[in-house]
Amino acid sequence: MQDHNVQANAPSPFSPLTIGPLTLRNRFIKSATNEGMSPGGVPSKQLAKFHGDIAAGGVGMTTLAYCAVSPDGCTLPNQIVLDRESLAHLRVLTDTVHRHGAAASAQITHGGCFTFLQPQQSARPLSASGGFNKVGILSGMFRKQAMTEADMHRVADEFVRGARLAREAGFDAVELHMGHGYLLSQFISPLYNKRRDPYGGSLDNRLRFPSLVLRRVLDAVGKELAVVCKFSITEGVRSGHTAEDGAAIARILEREGAHLLVLSAGMNVESATTMFGSSFPKENRVTVRNPIVAAGLFIQGLIEPKVAFHELYLLEHARKVRAAVKMPLAYLGGAKSLAGIDNLMGEGFDAVALGRVLIAEHDYVNKLQSGVSRDSICTACNRCVAMMYTPGGTSCVLGQPGDPQLNSQGAAT
Template structure:
C-alpha cells in the first residue's frame, strides 16, 4: 500500500499573535512605498494598503513609520505624531473594511539617514566615529548614544506605539534589522561599545530588548508587538544564522508576540535581503541624484546573485528549531508549493513583499484555486519605483497614481 503523503497545514486558518487574531497566515511585508510626500500619508498609500486587504491578506504592514523626525532615513517618510494621525486613521479604516488587520512598522534609522537637519550634532548610533553611510550626504561622523539618549529614544518608540494604537492599528512591528538603529546595536559591524551595551550578544541586545519591553508594557495588551530582524547579516564580520537563532531566543524571552525573519543590511549586503542582484538593465530614473548614486554604488560593489525561491529557508530553519513563538517566514516565496513547504516546516505565517506588489489579490487567487504561481519575476524594479511620483508599483502593471500620491489621505 502506498504511504499517504503528509498534508501541509493550511495558510487559510486563523493565527493568534498576542492579543490579535488574523483571519489567515498571509502578511503583506513592509516595503518602503514612497507614498507620504512631506511625511503625510497620501490617498495613494491608502489605496495601496486597501488593495492588499481586499486581495485577501490577513494583515498588511505600513513600512517605516519613524518615531521622531531624526528617525527618518529620507524626507518623504511618515513620522508618528499628531499631524499624521488622522491620515493614518483613514488607512486603517480602509483596511478594516475588508476584514484585514493593519500593522505599523515603527523604527529609527540611527546613522542610516540622509536627513541633515536634526536635533543632535551628528546622527545617533550604537558607536561613534566614522559614518560610512554619511559619505553621500556629508555626515561623515556619527554619535554614540548615551544612557539619556537611549531613554529618550525608548520613550519615542513608546509614544509612536501609542499613537499607532490611537490611529487604529492592530499591531506594531519593531524594525531591528537591515542596519537601522536597533540593528546597529545588535550588529558587531556597528556596535563597538565596551560598556554594558556592547561585546556579547546579550549586551548588544540590551537596548533593543529595553525598547521591546517598554512597547509591550505600553500597548502589548491591545496590539500585537512584532519584531523584524536580520537572521544573518550576509557580510564578513556580521552575525550569522546561529547568532540569529540566539537573537530569537532573547526576543522570545523578552515577550515578543511574533518574529518576522528577514536578512541582510541596507548598505553592506542588500542582495542578502532581496535574494538577488539589482542588474543594470533594471534601473529606474529616481530624479534624486543622491539615491541614484547610492543605487549605482550598490550595483558596482554587490556580487552577482541569481534569485532562487525560499532563499532564506536554510537560515530560518535554525530559528524555528530554537524558539516556540510564532514566526513569519520572509524570503523568496513565489508559489503555492513554497507556501505549503514553509507551513509544513512549522512557520506560522508567510510574509510577502514583491509578490503582493505585483498581485495584491494573490491570496484570494490561491484561495479560489485560480492561481498557484505568482507573476512576480523578482526583477527588483519595484524597489526603485518607490522614488517615482506614483510610489512603489510593479513594472508589469500600471504605475502608482501620481495625482492621488500628491493628496493627503484625510483631505476630502
Template structure:
C-alpha cells in the first residue's frame, strides 16, 4: 500500500494553547498499573517511550493523583517531590523521540478503594451512601465543604506546577468517568442544594474553578486539556445534549483542548469501552476485590458488541456546539475511521487500546505499512494493569515485571 492513500491532514501539526503537536494522534490516558509507592516505574517510562517512538504526537501518563488521598488504588502516581525525578526521566525519554508528554491530573473523590488519611470518610460532591464503598467497606461519603474545595483546587494547581517542573508539555484535567470533578458535574452524584448543585451551571462551578486556577497557574506554558464524559450513559445522568452544554462552558473558560470520552466507572463502563467484558476475556488479577468487581460488572452490565466509532453520535453534538479543538476518543482502529473523523471536523484522534496493541501504529499508517490495527477490543488490557508487569496487550509481550518494580529514574 502506498502512503499516498493516507489522509495527510492527520499528520499536520496541531496547536493547542501554547503547545504545537507534530501530528493529530494522542495516546489517551489508560490506567497502567505502572507506579510503585507513588512514583512511575521503569515499565511506565518504556511504555510511553515506545509510543513516542512509534509516531504519536503526544502521549498521556494516566492517573496522576494530586494528593495521596486522591488515589483510587495504592500503586498510582502521586504528584509530589518524591515522584519528580521519575516523572522527569519519563518526559525526557518521550521528548528524545520527538513527542509531547501530558500528565493526567485528577482526584478520585469517593471512587476509591483506599481509606482517606485526613478524615473518616472519602470526599465527594454530596454526602450519604457510597456505591463504590460496597467493595471497600467505605459505605458512606462526605460532602465537600468550602475549606475542602479550596484545599483540593489548590492541590490541582500544585500538581500542575509540579508537572511543569517535571517537563510535561500539557496537563489533562480528568473530569469524567465518575472521579471527583465528574462527581460534581453529574446529577448521579451531585445532590447539593447550595450554589454547587442543582442546575448544570451550578454543578460546573467547582470544575470550572479548578480549570481557571490551573490555567492561571500554567496555561501560558502548558496546554490545559479537559477530559470528560459527554454522556454518563445511564438514565438520570448527563446526556449528550448536556455534554454539548458542558463543552461550551469549557470553551468560555479557556480550555485549550477537550478529550471527548463517555461513561462512568460504576454505572456504565460499557459506555466507556464500547463493549462488554466477556468472561473468557477476563484475567485473574490476584486481587480479590478487583476480581470481584470485574465479575459482578460482567453479570450486571448488558452485553454490548464492539463497533468502531461507538461514541461518534454523541461527539458530533459537541462538535456542532463549539469551535475549540476537540480530540475524538472511542473505537478508532482503522485508517477509514481516522479519515472519517477528520472529515467530520475533529482536530485530533485519541487512541488507547490500539496503541497498547501496537505502539508504532502511527508510523505504520504514515508509511503505508497497514491500515487497520490488530486490536480486537477484547478489553483484557484493562485487567492486565493489575498484573505484575502492568498494562499490556494480550496479543503481544506482557509488561516487564522487573522494570515495573523500579522507579523510572533508575533506568
C-alpha cells in the first residue's frame, strides 16, 4: 500500500495534464451529471450555456452526461441520443466550451435493463443475464433478456458509431460509463451477471464485454480523442463487488489501454448513497412530474440508509485503486475545498472530478485559483438531482434556476 502522506513533489491542481492525445489546461474535470436539458433528445440552448459557463469558470474539461449510443440505450425520455439529428446541436455546445478554453467530453453509454422505456430492438430490455428485472417494478417491464454474442457486437458497433459522432461534433474525449448499474456495469457486477459462459464468472470474464467495447472505441478514435472509463470502485451493497475488486478492474482497464479512469462508486438502484456520499432529503423544493421518477425517489428514501456527508468520502476506496495502477486517475467523491484537493494531489491522483460543487458555483475553479475562495458553498444536500426534472433543468437551490425558455429550444436553432 502506498504512503498516504502528501508527496513532496505533488503537482499543482492548476497545472496541465495529458491524457492520451489530449492535454488539459488544468486537472479539474466537471463530472457527468444528468442535467435535464435535452427536451426531445435534443441538446438545448440552456445545456450549451450551462457547459459554457462551467468552461468559463475555469475547468480543464467538462463532461456531457449520458449520451446514449442508440434509442434503446436511453433510460428515460428526453435523453440525448448520439445520432445525426443531435450533431449540429452538440457542435454548438462544444464550440461554446472551446471558446472558453476548456475541453469537452461526451459520456457515451447504454442503460441495458436500467431503463423505463420499451426497447425497440428486442422483446425485453437487454442485460448481462435474463430473468427478473427489479428496475422493471416501476415500469412494468418485469423481465430482462440476456445478451447474445451477436447483441454484444451490435452494441459495441453502436459505441463505436457514437464515439465517431462525438468526434465529428467536436468533443475532445469520450467517457465510457462502466458504473452505477448501466449496461457495461451490469456485466461487471456479480449482482447482475449470472452468466456461465466466457462472459460470466470470474472478474476477467465479467470484464470481457466492457473490454471489447473499450478496445473497439480506442481503435476507432483513440488517436484523436481521450478515451476515459468511469466505473464504480465499490458497489456499496452486499454481494456486490468491493474496493479490492475495483482495484482489479482498474488493472484490467489499464491493460486494455484506457487513457484515464474516473473513480466513482455505488449503484443507481441499490446504493445511491454510496454514490453521493449522503442521503437524499425527504423534504424537497422540487415537485417531480414524472410519476415513475417520483416513485423511484420515494422508494429510495425508504430503503437507503441515512448517511451524513463528509469530504472525500471515497478516498479510502480510491487509494486501493491508486496503489494498483500507474495510469492517470481522476478522483470523484466529495472534494469541496482547496485543502481537500491539495490532499488528493498529494496522494497521487492526477485529476479531480467535481459535480455538485460546480452546479453550485460554475466559477469555483477560478475562485480557487484567484484566492477568492477556498471552500465551496455546496452543502451536498442532493436537491440538484431532483432539479433535473424542473423546466429549467439542473441547478443549485442556493442559486438561480435554469431558464425554461432556453431549455425548450435546440442549441442550434
